[in-house]
Amino acid sequence: xxxxxxxxxxxxxxxxxxxxxxxxxxxxxxxxxxxxxxxxxxxxxxxxxxxxxxxxxxxxxxxxxxxxxxxxxxxxxxxxxxxxxxxxxxxxxxxxxxxxxxxxxxxxxxxxxxxxxxxxxxxxxxxxxxxxxxxxxxxxxxxxxxxxxxxxxxxxxxxxxxxxxxxxxxxxxxxxxxxxxxxxxxxxxxxxxxxxxxxxxxxxxxxxxxxxxxxxxxxxxxxxxxxxxxxxxxxxxxxxxxxxxxxxxxxxxxxxxxxxxxxxxxxxxxxxxxxxxxxxxxxxxxxxxxxxxxxxxxxxxxxxxxxxxxxxxxxxxxxxxxxxxxxxxxxxxxxxxxxxxxxxxxxxxxxxxxxxxx
Numbered sequence: 001x002x003x004x005x006x007x008x009x010x011x012x013x014x015x016x017x018x019x020x021x022x023x024x025x026x027x028x029x030x031x032x033x034x035x036x037x038x039x040x041x042x043x044x045x046x047x048x049x050x051x052x053x054x055x056x057x058x059x060x061x062x063x064x065x066x067x068x069x070x071x072x073x074x075x076x077x078x079x080x081x082x083x084x085x086x087x088x089x090x091x092x093x094x095x096x097x098x099x100x101x102x103x104x105x106x107x108x109x110x111x112x113x114x115x116x117x118x119x120x121x122x123x124x125x126x127x128x129x130x131x132x133x134x135x136x137x138x139x140x141x142x143x144x145x146x147x148x149x150x151x152x153x154x155x156x157x158x159x160x161x162x163x164x165x166x167x168x169x170x171x172x173x174x175x176x177x178x179x180x181x182x183x184x185x186x187x188x189x190x191x192x193x194x195x196x197x198x199x200x201x202x203x204x205x206x207x208x209x210x211x212x213x214x215x216x217x218x219x220x221x222x223x224x225x226x227x228x229x230x231x232x233x234x235x236x237x238x239x240x241x242x243x244x245x246x247x248x249x250x251x252x253x254x255x256x257x258x259x260x261x262x263x264x265x266x267x268x269x270x271x272x273x274x275x276x277x278x279x280x281x282x283x284x285x286x287x288x289x290x291x292x293x294x295x296x297x298x299x300x301x302x303x304x305x306x307x308x309x310x311x312x313x314x315x316x317x318x319x320x321x322x323x324x325x326x327x328x329x330x331x332x333x334x335x336x337x338x339x340x341x342x343x344x345x346x347x348x349x350x351x352x353x354x355x356x357x358x
Contacts, residue, residue, distance in 0.1 A: 008117055008118060008121040011055060011056075011059045011117055012113060012114045012117045014055050015052060015055060015056075015076060015113050015117065016110050016113060018048050018051060018052045018055070018080065019079065019080060019083050019106075019109060019110060019113060020106070021044075021048060022045055022048050022080050022083055022084050022087065023083045023084070023086065023087040023102065023106060024087065025041045025042075025044050025045045025048070025084075025087070026041075026045060026083075026084040026085070026086075026087030026088040027087045027088070027090060027091055028041045029041045029042055029045065029087075029088055030087075030088045030089070030090070030091040030092055031091050045084060048080065049077060049080060052073075052076055052077065052080060053073055053077075056072055056073050056076060057069075057073075059072075059117075059120075059121075059124075060072060060120070060124060061124065063124045064120065064123060064124060068120065068123055071120075072116070072120045075116045076113065076116060076117075079109055079112060079113055079116070082109060083105070083106065083109050086101055086102060086105050086106070086109075087102065089101065089187070090102055093183060093186055093187075094186060094208045095182055095183045095185075095186045095208070095210075095215075096182075096210055097179070097180045097181070097182065097183055098183050098186075100180055100181060100183055101183045101184075101187075104181070112272060112276070115268055115269055115272045116269075116272075118268070118269070119266060119268075119269035122265065122266065141153075141259075142338060142341045142342065142345065144334055144337060144338060144341070146330055146334060147330070149258075149260070149262070149263040150258065150260040150262075150263055151258045151260065151263060151330075151331065151334045151335075151338065152258055152259040152260055153256045153257075153258065153259065153331075153335055153338050154256070154259060155342075157256030157257065157335075158256055158335060158338070158339055158342075160254055160256065161254045161255060161256055161335060164250070164253075164254040165250040165251050165254045166250065167250075168246075168249070168250040168253060168254060169246040169247045169249065169250035169251075170246075172242075172245075172246040172249055172250070173237075173242060173243055173246045176237060176240070176242050176246075177237040179215070182215050182216070184237075184240055184242070185215060185216045185235055185236075185237070185239075185240065186206070186208070186216060188235075188239070188240045188241075188286070188287065188290075189206045189216045189217075189218065189235050190206045191287060192218070192287055192290045192291060192294070193205060193206045193218065195287070195291055196291055196294060196295065199291070200295055200298070202220075202294075202295070202298055203220065203221040203222040204218055204219065204220050204221065204294070204298075205218075205219050205221060206218065206219070207219040207232060213236065214234035214235060214236060215235075216234075216235040217232040217233060217234045217235055218232060218233040218235065218294060219231075219232045220232065220298070230297070230298065233294065233297070233303070239286075239290065240286065241282050241283060241285070241286030241289075244282045244286075244317075244318065245278070245279045245282050245283070248275075248278045248279075248282070248318075248321055248325075249275060249279070251325070251332060252271050252274050252275045252278070252325070252329060252332075253271065253275075255271070255329055255331050255332045255335065256331060256335050257331065258331060267329075267331070270328045270329055271328075271329060273328055274324055274325060274328040274329050277324060278321045278324060278325075281317060281320065281321065282317065282321070285317045289310055292306075292310055293306050293307055293310050296310075
């Protein structure tokens with residue numbers, strides 16, 4: 001049987017090799033900084049972007065319109081760029097478990113690469129599903145129609161949404177609250193310090209002391225309140241903003257899929273897009289929140305007041321994420337309505353058993 005090198009999974013394997021090579025090359029760029037070897041690996045990294053583009057052009061086979069072809073190459077290029085940034089950052093990090101950043105992020109990026117490839121593979125093949133005329137009646141379930149699509153959910157999927165969401169959110173949080181994942185603390189602290197010094201010329205640095213509960217802190221080299229030195233602000237997992245990301249990750253992942261195949265066609269892609277964008281928004285807003293808090297503290301405002309008030313104000317960003325969920329994953333809101341419909345149907349059957357049998 002002839003092997004098709006442009007099959008979805010073959011292309012994903014090829015792209016995964018490119019991503020892993022990009023990760024390795026970027027590590028060596030940081031290790032051999034400002035040396036001839038570093039320049040060599042930089043050139044090789046650039047060539048990887050070119051090689052990836054050729055793979056994707058062969059994969060599309062001229063069957064994608066220009067806009068979608070551009071999107072295919074853009075998404076995979078951003079994937080490669082992100083993994084390069086992670087690889088470059090690891091040798092520069094101080095955390096004892098700095099390589100765990102790669103252990104956690106690289107598999108997630110490879111999975112994202114598969115989701116992107118699968119999404120455009122369906123576009124190339126122009127896959128659409130046709131429902132049988134009596135299929136909805138055979139299911140004997142409520143059907144909610146929205147934007148010309150049908151939403152029918154199984155009871156098990158609704159139970160998973162209710163129970164799995166909090167469990168998954170808690171599990172993700174405790175995973176990142178483990179000391180082996182404190183590389184995330186370092187990234188957030190150092191990025192915040194960079195922008196504080198850039199925007200406000202604040203004399204603050206990131207302090208690493210891997211003992212006790214707080215490994216990372218913001219250390220003020222100058223500044224005072226009522227004549228007393230500012231000292232340090234200690235950093236914990238909750239300060240990374242990961243708790244908000246965990247909640248929405250749990251919601252997005254556990255949101256049920258419609259049993260209508262056509263509606264369900266691109267659900268994984270839509271979930272991945274919502275997860276990436278919502279995580280990015282929460283991450284950026286959290287950095288901005290800390291910049292504002294620390295600047296106000298530096299100017300003399302009491303920490304207890306600004307910490308609580310600004311943290312509460314920044315939580316309103318969740319409303320924007322809900323709008324994104326409704327745009328990309330209407331299944332979440334519709335599934336809640338669907339639960340209400342099932343409960344209402346159950347009550348009607350209890351009130352009128354004979355009518356319920358029709």
